[in-house]
Amino acid sequence: MRFAPVAAALSLFLATTASVTSAGEREAEPRAAMLIAEGSAALEAGDVQAAIDSFEAALAVDPGYTPIFLDLAEAARRDGLQGKAIRYYREALARDPGNFAAISGEGEALVEKGAIEKAQRNLSRLESLCGESCPETVALKATIAAGPPARLAADTAEGGPASN
Template sequence: MRFTSVAAAIGLTLLTVSTALQGQRPDDQIDPRSLALLEKGRSAQAAGNLQGATDLIETALAVDPRNRQAFIVLADIARAQDLDGKAIRLYREALLLEPNDIVALKGQGQALVAKGAVERAKENLVKIRKLCGAKACAEGTTLAAVIAKGPPPVTAAQVSPVNADTVAKN
């Protein structure tokens, strides 16, 4: 008698989990409408229309939020607009979908260096080198060069009024 209730509970749990898994699409099946919007966004980006590209790619993500390439392209656009914090977040979204995406790791590392987080960028470089194995890959070489160059210097225009007082005292 005691085992009957436990067996029934386990059976219901298995039934629930298997039903939920059957309703999900595999990660490699991105909605074709999302892919079409992504391509239109890439075309707009190539034409220099960054706002139009952003709108199209955000729509692609609304259609299918598992479109990892859309996150990467949006992050690239954010970096082109010097929005490195936004780019880091978008690359992180892509990496949540596929933690071993070398392009996203490289882009996030570059954005981290631009924000001054060189140590975190080095962690990305270690991951890239581990994924590439014995062969050298372009992404690892590019990120290593960006890390070696270091973050961009802070100009007087970028110093906030609060920090300006501190800088003036020193």
């Protein structure tokens, strides 16, 4: 009887750590995986709208598969819709707060919108989570160093839309 509380605590600990270690990123449903592959091929070929259509269809088939949001965000960025991309990255982060690709991608989209300070916060978060040399940190650091796209920088200098 003296060991009952200790045994109960130990079994609870083992149950929670076992479930955490076995919980990994699951595979997409087969139909969703096929649609994701089609979307990736379309995006690679430069057909952004076809890619978005495939990714959205994959999301409808498998709404619980978080990486689809990263694909949708990338397609939105290529379509010049950085605000929409940021929304997709944030949905991925809501589901998986430690997703390095989502943190980096959101930071890159923020730079593309001209929000350098917010992108710097993402960089700091990445550096604390995965270090200075992880690929996502290096990519975001390079994007921040390059600055916003030339058209955005010109709009800001002229007092255009980016200065609002």
